[in-house]
């Protein structure tokens with residue numbers, strides 16, 4: 379029941395890029411981290427910059443990212459990746475330098491490093507995996523956890539009066555003059571994967587221009603932390619995460635996009651979700 | 655122009671997450687009854703309707719799908 383006669387090297391149209399190692403990723407089945415890794419590696423491959431790319435990995439589920447990319451990598455202390463990337467880029471201006479961080483790493487413990495690297499207009503690429511939770515440590519509330527969303531530390535759902543508002547750090551960074559490109563993408567459908575890859579390509583190409591920081595948020599699911607199957611988690615993300623974290627470009631070539639009104643930037647009434 | 659395709663899944667490294675099944679427009683993929691050495695029910699193809707669109711491979715977090723395609 380298969381077209382096995384087609385399986386010949388000359389007919390191969392897609393296979394895993396050699397910029398990823400053959401190490402088996404430790405991520406849970408269906409986790410968006412793997413897909414995000416793959417498209418970054420494909421961009422590095424397609425740009426032919428494998429020997430000129432240096433990644434900085436975070437603390438969080440993607441702490442071992444350096445095991446999967448066949449490029450030079452530096453592990454940073456929790457939240458400090460943008461500071462480490464700043465030094466690497468300033469000392470190696472011809473290299474392509476990127477950070478890869480979760481929402482706990484980038485938007486909680488590392489908020490200062492994130493804001494100041496962006497505000498200094500460092501010529502680096504930051505990839506931000508927002509899954510609304512601390513995945514690695516067992517699903518505690520993150521700054522990005524939605525109002526009403528249950529987590530290990532908000533078992534009855536996040537409350538604004540107690541826990542504050544979901545932090546939309548991507549919108550916040552877009553208002554800083556130091557950011558040159560700011561976008562939010564996802565990797566849960568084939569179309570979204572292609573768009574996210576184009577965004578990562580742009581964010582890497584921008585380093586040739588030396589005009590500031592490029593920031594790609596990938597709104598992603600953490601099916602283990604959310605306690606859903608991978609397919610359910612992707613549906614839940616569409617229904618609940620995207621209204622709070624709308625997909626699309628926010629700032630391109632140093633200018634806020636036309637559809638990014640003050641209302642869209644602020645979204646001062648975060649939508650409440652109820653999960654299970 | 656029509657295309658005929660075939661995917662090859664590295665079943666030993668598939669984690670059976672099922673996101674490829676959702677992505678396939680031709681319903682070519684299902685979860686197997688069998689497991690690999692890690693205990694995951696891997697996926698396999700169940701018909702010859704594949705058009706080589708690579709949608710399954712785009713969403714596979716573990717990059718275990720290779721896609722072959724010819725014009726017909």
Ligand SMILES: Cc1ncc(C[n+]2csc(CCOP(=O)(O)OP(=O)(O)O)c2C)c(N)n1
Pocket residue numbers: 437438439440456479480481482483484507509511512513514515520600
């Ligand atoms: C200094 C320090 N504080 C706290 C921790 C515990 N810790 C490990 S990962 C993590 C948060 C990870 O969440 P996130 O960045 O969202 O990554 P995810 O696992 O969700 O991808 C925390 C708080 C730590 N390792 N070091």
Ligand code: SF4
Pocket residue numbers: 404405406408409410411439509513514599600601602603
């Ligand atoms: S805990 Fe969540 S973020 Fe971490 S690997 Fe599992 S699904 Fe991915």
Ligand code: SF4
Pocket residue numbers: 408663667668669670671672673674675696697713714715716717718719
């Ligand atoms: S997406 Fe990949 S890992 Fe998940 S079931 Fe399909 S082939 Fe297996």
Ligand code: SF4
Pocket residue numbers: 659660661677678679680681682683703704705706707708709710711721
């Ligand atoms: S290549 Fe397209 S048609 Fe073929 S199995 Fe994958 S998603 Fe289905």
Ligand SMILES: [Mg+2]
Pocket residue numbers: 480481482507508509510511512513520
């Ligand atoms: Mg997280």
